[in-house]
Amino acid sequence: MSRYRGPRLRIVRRLGDLPGLTRKNARRAYPPGQHGQNRRKRSEYAIRLEEKQKLRFNYGVSETQLIRYVRRARRATGSTGLALLQMLEMRLDNTVFRMGMAGTIPGARQLVNHGHVTVNGRVVDIPSYQCRPGDVIGVKDQDRSRNLVKANMEYPGLANLPSHLEFDKNTLVGKVNSVIDREWIALKINELLVVEYYSRMA
Known part of the structure; x- marks a missing residue:
């Protein structure tokens, strides 16, 4: 999938604050779309997908690039999630x-x-x-x-x-x-959920 070029505030409303994507703040606190105000309970898969999408949109990488970063992070020593964030930050x-x-x-x-x-x-x-x-x-x-x-x-x-x-x-x-320390990463994200999302892939 290619890089996203649509309205950025729409993404911010759906995923929360993404400091790298835009400086604007969403005026509406609920997600966009017809059913934005009355969302159902999210599944575990939906929660992991949302965390993965935060990484993609904040750092502006494609799905293929992100998979490549995950594979490299797995080969690195230490925590896979931290290695992934450090690669994107650097x-x-x-x-x-x-x-x-x-x-x-x-x-x-x-x-x-x-x-x-x-x-x-x-x-x-x-x-x-x-x-x-x-x-x-x-x-x-x-x-x-x-x-x-x-x-x-x-x-x-x-x-x-x-x-x-x-x-x-x-x-x-x-x-x-x-290399950047975890405490200085501005994006609020649970990187372990991203690793879990990709754990089913090679």
Whole structure:
């Protein structure tokens, strides 16, 4: 399934707060649709599916990409759920978003796709690039790129900079110091339910 390009608030109303998808708040507290206000009791499968969808829409990955991340997380040492979240958080588009260079992850993805972001001094236009400790994230040395990022920084998506990142607003250069800790992940999610959802797949 391709990336979602429809109304974002509709997704927020259905799944709850997704800090990476949009800065807007839904005015209605119930899900969209004809039966949004009188929903039946959800099954265990529906609850797991909802948690999985939160990951997909917040980080803007396709179903195929998410399955790939889950398989990689299973091969990693330690908790599969935590490894999955860390892989998604350490994507370049999400790192740019968490540094405040874009208001949303889709906005950060566009910055990366259009070649405005550098990693260790070289332009990287792949949003799924996995940032590693020691990587220096910067802005392309062009007025257009710098002005675009400065305009975005006036309306950041999340106020607090995670402990694994540092960012200088004057030079527009940031650094990845380590892998993100679980407590700094802004998305409210039960990652174990996502792992359970995919447990029936190879």
